[in-house]
Amino acid sequence: MQIDRPFPQIEGRLEDARLLFGRGRYIDDLPVGPSTLHAAFTRSPYGHATIAGINKDAALAVDGVVAVYTAADLGAVLDPFPSIVRGAPEYRGIATGKVRYVGEPVAVVLARDRYAAEDGVSALDIAYEALPAVVDVDAAAAETAPLLHDDFGTNVVWRNRYRYGDPETAFREADRIVGIDLKFPKYNSTPLETYGVIAEYLPETDGYVIHGNFQGPFSLMPVLARALRVPDSRIRMVVPQDIGGSFGIKAMIYPYMGLIAACARLAERPVKWIEDRAEHLLGSASGTDRNSHIEAAVSRDGLVRAIRMNIRENVGAYLRAPEPSCVMRSLTTFSGPYRIESGEIEAACVLTNTLPTGLNRGYGGQQYMFSLERLMDAIARETGIDRIEVRRRNFLKAAEFPYRTTTGSYYDSGDYHGCLERALDYLRNEGWERMREELRASGRLVGIGVATCVHSAASNIGYVTLALSPEERAKRGYNAKSGTNDFAHIALDASGRLRVQIGTAGAGQGHATAVAQIVAREFGLGVRDIDVIDRIDTETTPWTITTGTYASRFSVVVGGAVQRAAARLADHLRIIASSLLDAPPDQIDIEEGMIRVRNSNSSLSLRQLAGAAQWNRGDLPDDVVQLHVSESYGAPNLRSPDSENRVNAAATYGFMADFAMVEIDPVTFVPRVLKYIAVHDVGTAINPQLIRGQIAGGIVHGLGGALYEHLDYDESGQMMSASFMDYLCPTASEAPQMSIDHFDAKSPFTVLGVKGCGENSAMSAPAAIASAVDDALSEFNGSIAELPVTPPAIWRQVAGAS
């Protein structure tokens, strides 16, 4: 039965009381026994060096130190982590023979407490012989570059070419070809909470219990299990109730889970490791930096017919799962919101002496949106057509949805013109252009920028296999991959209260609140009438390979499963009520905690019904006493890639219209984002407040990448931003004034019409802000090709122009 009521709303979130009063339960809050050892890592001070010798004596002599393990020790119980790319250099999470980036683990010291463990780290004697390092992606790809993995013979660890439509003809017939070269930076998420692992080995079952603030995707669990040489189910993975921010980076904790688990096995004691802030910057994971060339075949009237792109991705010192997936958004949605029917993308992943990369909110989205939106601005500049008009002309039209792109992505719905118009309404009502003119008249450098982007959500795990060639995927024995699935469980207790169980590994997004809203709507209850358990213990929580919080999948996939479970339970309750009230099930309505027979006075409360169903089962017909319902839900339209590399990369496709206003000090060249407008099509809005929070955070995350945050290295491979003195996270003082709104072009395919919203402006803001900086520097013909936009970079551009 289809319920059609608005989602009930509450002030704040169900989680707030717990989180705001300090009653969150994070990894470091979990109690450990007195036998637990505490780990600290010795990390490489060199970007590239041979390990000439390790002498453990002095470290072992430190009071409280129990063991020191190196790769040689851990190798007895830990294999390399499998890679998506066959034949890629081994990745063990700890240096063997050589160190390849500053911060790479070289040894683990286990001790009575963390202090003693760090004393052991200080005392450990390691001899290095420095080697020449290479940190720049293009330099590393050159034939003469120092090799990171000698046996591999090259630093280019993966490359592939993708072709869609007919780019040759489009470029031949183009009126104009517009091309630009770009550099996207390496940066991070800096969640408040760093990594944490507590691991124990159980010899009686040859299994592990691992507690960790791991956000998923659980497709990394088999990777971990293979490295630890156990079947998947022999790892009992427990994710604490609360994670202090995840943003993709908390997926990349998996090598540390492997290392700490192996330590626990060797030491025959539980081992706990809480990553510290410095380690997080040096040794966790980062988004991928990229040098690229992008060019468009453009018609006289500014229509883009085809795109060619050459991408060089810097994956750091090792290519580790799920890389090279960061590249894939640049293929599967290369055309963004535009009707671009041909494309050719050449991509390579290159190894350098830098921190290995991984997921970072938007995974590949920010990189390709920066390219595509910089290109649209360049087209506007070269054709003389207004920046917004160029976009409008190329947009898909509302009537064209659902729309199959040339890459196989199946855009479910949208009204790009309408959504952009809504954003422009904000811009006009807030008087942005007048403000810009006034500020300019008083001698200030001010600009307005735009980005219009597609926000794909609930990714199809199959997109990852685009890393392989169609031939490899066609081989016998190859296991295809596709889909994204999750579970929800709902139960009615004897007192009439509903309890929902999900396993999302959420990190403060408010999942419990949204789930309660979905269920409350179905039963016509209040949000606080629903209890939600959101915790993962793989021994008891149902999970799938795609479980986890990533790719903006929660509302689409988990929300879908919850809705289905709730609806099915409601159907059961109607059947039970039909026997108790003697009316056909389809004449029974459930609302406000009451079960009523339509157009009659006959009713009973949810509590009475639950009581009867639990306590008086004998009097009910046998087949109607289901008070526990589990449902799984797989997002629709997701197949594995075809032989032409076409794949629908995600279940749904939202849209974002972003504007940024930037001011640059004309003397010191310090840029600041003054204002930001984000109007996003998120489909059905379950909870506008949660969406607002996601988008506000996304804007500031994107602002970090645009202006402030940079994991940068000098020539020798030293990280020049190894503390918060130099790694500049935007703070509340840097956050712009924001106008955030959502636009609802419901998805026809997802259960609730939702489209996901978790990555949002974290992907588009770098592009919008770069566009605004261009506009601010228009008198100097500035064009930003590289992020972050720093004062010295602007100064060089201005000095070069004048």
Added chain:
Amino acid sequence: MKPAPFKYIEVADEEALTSALADYGDDARLLAGGQSLVPMMNFRVVSPEVVIDLNRVGALSYIDCRDDVCRIGALTRHAMIEDSDPLSRRCALLGQAVRNVAHRAVRNRGTTGGTLALAYPGAEIPLALMTLDTDIILRSKRGERRLGMKDFVLGALDTSLSGDEYIRQVEIRMPPPGSAASFVETSRRHGDFAIAAAAVVAARDDHGRLDYLRAGVAGGTGAPVRLTALEEALSGDDPDDGRMADSVHEAIAAIEVFGDHHYPEDFRRHVLKGVLQRALKDAIVGSERRHVR
């Protein structure tokens, strides 16, 4: 990020402080606000054998402005300077400088003595003190010394403090009443150390001529620099834009400026000129207004 083992000593008065320093000297570090020492110890950049905590020495925490001199105890928190009425009336520069130091939470802990002893390049309070006429009073079992700021701060992270000495007090000779101050800094985020900062105080005589001008810069300069030649060149009749620009150019050309990975030397010089020019204009125009009033 855990410190190496150390011995912790808490002292309650200056006498105990003096003897603890005499006993442990070079092996010890004083703990004031801990806003720099604690992270440095956690990073194991420094691993002192002894930490002498002087937070209980209440006698070192005061602001005492009398006649034309203002005395500030070494343990005075940045926030106390920020909130001090006498200082904001008579020595606005210091208040402006302090507001550029970090965020309030750090200012609640960080101390005058701490920031001076650290001598971090780009630190605001040392720049303000260098620009004003300031003496630093140091003390040890051997006795007390008085040094001008110039003789106290020798360079980046470098001072004349000996191992057994502590900073006791800062003494500022106040600018004349009616002076105008301007502290201009550039940093990428609010609350960061300055990439470049300039401090200027200006006052006029009865005829409206600039007869008191103090100017200094910091950021990429090692120690903060007082620009006495510029002060002389611009005193007297109000400078026009050209004269001001020339003096600024000469002043910044004459000092040593270091570049680093993030901010190359030529960029630093460019912004040093920019902030200095702004601060000069602000203060000179401000002193005009005050004089007219």
